[in-house]
Amino acid sequence: MSCSKISTQKKNWDDTKAACQSAGDRLAVFDSLESISWAKHMRKTHQDWITHVNDYLWIGGREFHGQWQWDGNIRKDIVVADWHEDQPNNTGGSQECLGLLEKGRELQWDDGTCSYAAYYICEKLLR
Numbered sequence: 001m002s003c004s005k006i007s008t009q010k011k012n013w014d015d016t017k018a019a020c021q022s023a024g025d026r027l028a029v030f031d032s033l034e035s036i037s038w039a040k041h042m043r044k045t046h047q048d049w050i051t052h053v054n055d056y057l058w059i060g061g062r063e064f065h066g067q068w069q070w071d072g073n074i075r076k077d078i079v080v081a082d083w084h085e086d087q088p089n090n091t092g093g094s095q096e097c098l099g100l101l102e103k104g105r106e107l108q109w110d111d112g113t114c115s116y117a118a119y120y121i122c123e124k125l126l127r
């Protein structure tokens with residue numbers, strides 16, 4: 001997770017995945033306690049992240065047939081999670097994409113509506 005960047009544009013979830021891939025990256029995968037903690041640390045210390053203190057951020061998780069999976073490049077089940085206490089709540093029955101909540105909620109996870117345009121985090125893949 002040493003090289004991730006927050007987008008300068010808002011896109012829906014599908015377009016964020018495509019945008020990261022076209023840059024040779026992937027939509028960010030926070031699949032361990034370490035990577036979740038790393039993001040919270042960046043949120044407090046790194047200017048690019050601090051700038052987005054009030055923004056919703058898409059990352060690379062999605063619900064497939066009732067199972068939450070990372071889909072940044074390859075799919076794998078989400079094992080370690082950091083849901084906000086009220087989430088996932090599937091508002092309107094259509095929240096199937098994974099976002100990070102801001103506004104003082106410490107980047108905890110929310111299931112969001114995939115068509116919503118939000119900023120997003122691409123993760124540089126090691127090559």
Ligand SMILES: [Ca+2]
Binds near residue numbers: 090095112
């Ligand atoms: Ca939700």
